[in-house]
Each structure stands twice: as C-alpha cells, then as structure tokens.
Amino acid sequence: MKYIVSISGGKDSTACLLYMLERVKKENIIPVFCDTKWEADETYEYLDYLQRKLDIEIIRIESEGMEKLVKRIKCLPNHFKRFCTKELKTKPFHKWLKKQNFDEFKVVEGIRKEESLARSEAEVFEIKKSYFYKDLFIPTFRPIVEWSKEKVFEYIKNKGIKLNPLYKKGYSRVGCFPCVFWNKHDLLLFANEDKYLKRMRELEKEISELVGKQVRFFEERRDKFLRTKSLFKEVV
Ligand code: SF4
Known part of the structure; x- marks a missing residue:
C-alpha cells in the first residue's frame, strides 16, 4: 500500500x-x-x-x-x-x-x-x-x-x-500568494508585500488589457481594503 x-x-x-x-x-x-x-x-x-x-x-x-x-x-x-x-x-x-x-x-x-x-x-x-x-x-x-x-x-x-x-x-493560511480566499487579516499583511503585490497588479493589468476592462483578483470591497492599507505605489 x-x-x-x-x-x-x-x-x-x-x-x-x-x-x-x-x-x-x-x-x-x-x-x-x-x-x-x-x-x-x-x-x-x-x-x-x-x-x-x-x-x-x-x-x-x-x-x-x-x-x-x-x-x-x-x-x-x-x-x-x-x-x-x-x-x-x-x-x-x-x-x-x-x-x-x-x-x-x-x-x-x-x-x-x-x-x-x-x-x-x-x-x-x-x-x-x-x-x-x-x-x-x-x-x-x-x-x-x-x-x-x-x-x-x-x-x-x-x-x-x-x-x-x-x-x-501572521498569515492564517498557506497556499497561493495571494489566494482568492484570503480574509481581511491576510490582506492586511499582504498590503506590505511589495514584490507579490506588484506581481499581482501586473497580472491584473495584463488580463484587463486582454479582456478590455478592469479586472481584479479580489472583488471591489476587498480590493479597496487592500489599496487603502497598501503602501505600495500602484502599477495599475
Ligand atoms: S488561489 Fe486558487 S488554487 Fe491557489 S490556494 Fe487559493 S483557491 Fe487554491
């Protein structure tokens, strides 16, 4: 076995x-x-x-x-x-x-x-x-x-x-970075992960260009929270 x-x-x-x-x-x-x-x-x-x-x-x-x-x-x-x-x-x-x-x-x-x-x-x-x-x-x-x-x-x-x-x-779960299922607590920590935020924003930008409209990993409410908490200079 x-x-x-x-x-x-x-x-x-x-x-x-x-x-x-x-x-x-x-x-x-x-x-x-x-x-x-x-x-x-x-x-x-x-x-x-x-x-x-x-x-x-x-x-x-x-x-x-x-x-x-x-x-x-x-x-x-x-x-x-x-x-x-x-x-x-x-x-x-x-x-x-x-x-x-x-x-x-x-x-x-x-x-x-x-x-x-x-x-x-x-x-x-x-x-x-x-x-x-x-x-x-x-x-x-x-x-x-x-x-x-x-x-x-x-x-x-x-x-x-x-x-x-x-x-x-302080992350509550391990997996994709970010994972679409993250809670507010994990998003708060992620707000300071410049390297991975940049990776995510660049991918969002590429897909937005491909489909001709702005798309995001996180829905509006959570994305707004991430943006508010982020010190990162947005690339999109
Ligand atoms: S982003 Fe998708 S594949 Fe990755 S850990 Fe979250 S649910 Fe699983």
Missing part, C-alpha cells in the same frame, strides 16, 4: 506527513506538492526544509502555473470562480495519479472539520471520484479530520519541526 500525502507547505499537511511517518515505512509514503507557481518564496523554502529535515523527497507535480492559466483563459479567479484549484492542483494531480498504476494506494489529505462549514461533513475515509477521469476512484484518508488547529500546532512543535515562516508573519 502506498500513501500519497498531499503537501501544501501548510501546517495541516505537514501534520499529516508527520503522522504517516510515525506509522508507515518511509518507502511507502509518497509526499506530493502541486505547484501553482504562484506561491511565496517562504513556501518553496519550507518544502526544501522538510525534505532535508525528514530525509524525504517531495514530488513536485507541475501545472502550467497561475500566470499562464489566467492568460490562456483570459480570466482571473475570484471568490466565486474558483477554477484555479481544479486547473492547477486537482487536474495535474489526477493526471499524475493515473500514470502511476499503483496496485493499492490511499491519498492522505490534511483537511479538518473545524476549518469551514463545507469541511464539517468530511469523513476520515472516503472514496472520491475524479472529475477528470471516469475510471479514477481515489481512496482518501484524512487522519487529522477531527483535530483542532491548536492540536496541529502542538503536534508539529512536539515533533521538533518548524512551521512555514508565513505563520510567524
């Missing part, structure tokens, strides 16, 4: 990886990271740290990346149009999974019930059906589904493993 642990660089997937390493032989654990090419440097550095510290290889599953994707489809994702996850994570992951031909496998997911209403119904085991391949059924194991956020932090700390430095900066 192979256990494919989906790693994001965030605390929950790190806890899952440590949980599996405690129970299963290392050679049967396959950590994978779906690269949106839209992450913060801290996350890429953290993945390198985990590899060194745990003596494991994290397989990087490539996607076309956020910038190429939005230019190709001439559209930015937003709170209501979450095609980014499907295109940059789920689809490349399922494609990779299809190619592996494992006799027996389980995908290990670090999702927790307390994260959201949608996740509150999540089960420890589930067989998921791929959206992209009719014949792909994915046995999924969620070992930390009942854990609290505090338990996750404590577990990682007790294992002597550092957290992604983005948590120290």
Whole structure:
C-alpha cells in the first residue's frame, strides 16, 4: 500500500506527513506538492526544509502555473470562480495519479472539520471520484479530520519541526500568494508585500488589457481594503 500525502507547505499537511511517518515505512509514503507557481518564496523554502529535515523527497507535480492559466483563459479567479484549484492542483494531480498504476494506494489529505462549514461533513475515509477521469476512484484518508488547529500546532512543535515562516508573519493560511480566499487579516499583511503585490497588479493589468476592462483578483470591497492599507505605489 502506498500513501500519497498531499503537501501544501501548510501546517495541516505537514501534520499529516508527520503522522504517516510515525506509522508507515518511509518507502511507502509518497509526499506530493502541486505547484501553482504562484506561491511565496517562504513556501518553496519550507518544502526544501522538510525534505532535508525528514530525509524525504517531495514530488513536485507541475501545472502550467497561475500566470499562464489566467492568460490562456483570459480570466482571473475570484471568490466565486474558483477554477484555479481544479486547473492547477486537482487536474495535474489526477493526471499524475493515473500514470502511476499503483496496485493499492490511499491519498492522505490534511483537511479538518473545524476549518469551514463545507469541511464539517468530511469523513476520515472516503472514496472520491475524479472529475477528470471516469475510471479514477481515489481512496482518501484524512487522519487529522477531527483535530483542532491548536492540536496541529502542538503536534508539529512536539515533533521538533518548524512551521512555514508565513505563520510567524501572521498569515492564517498557506497556499497561493495571494489566494482568492484570503480574509481581511491576510490582506492586511499582504498590503506590505511589495514584490507579490506588484506581481499581482501586473497580472491584473495584463488580463484587463486582454479582456478590455478592469479586472481584479479580489472583488471591489476587498480590493479597496487592500489599496487603502497598501503602501505600495500602484502599477495599475
Ligand atoms: S490556494 Fe487559493 S488561489 Fe491557489 S488554487 Fe487554491 S483557491 Fe486558487
């Protein structure tokens, strides 16, 4: 049995990886990271740290990346149009999974019930059906589904493993930088990230030119908040 642990660089997937390493032989654990090419440097550095510290290889599953994707489809994702996850994570992951031909496998997911209403119904085991391949059924194991956020932090700390430095900066979640699902608190921190703000504004400008109207990653209210808090000289 192979256990494919989906790693994001965030605390929950790190806890899952440590949980599996405690129970299963290392050679049967396959950590994978779906690269949106839209992450913060801290996350890429953290993945390198985990590899060194745990003596494991994290397989990087490539996607076309956020910038190429939005230019190709001439559209930015937003709170209501979450095609980014499907295109940059789920689809490349399922494609990779299809190619592996494992006799027996389980995908290990670090999702927790307390994260959201949608996740509150999540089960420890589930067989998921791929959206992209009719014949792909994915046995999924969620070992930390009942854990609290505090338990996750404590577990990682007790294992002597550092957290992604983005948590120290105050971010509540790790993933795309920025992620269209960020809350006001994360946007407030992001308002001082000149390098990534510039990257986001330049992409917005390119897509706006392609579609002939101003488009943004965040809807008006949150974008206005970001602009108000930002010290960055707007490029758009
Ligand atoms: S982390 Fe956010 S922006 Fe990135 S793919 Fe997921 S929903 Fe989209």
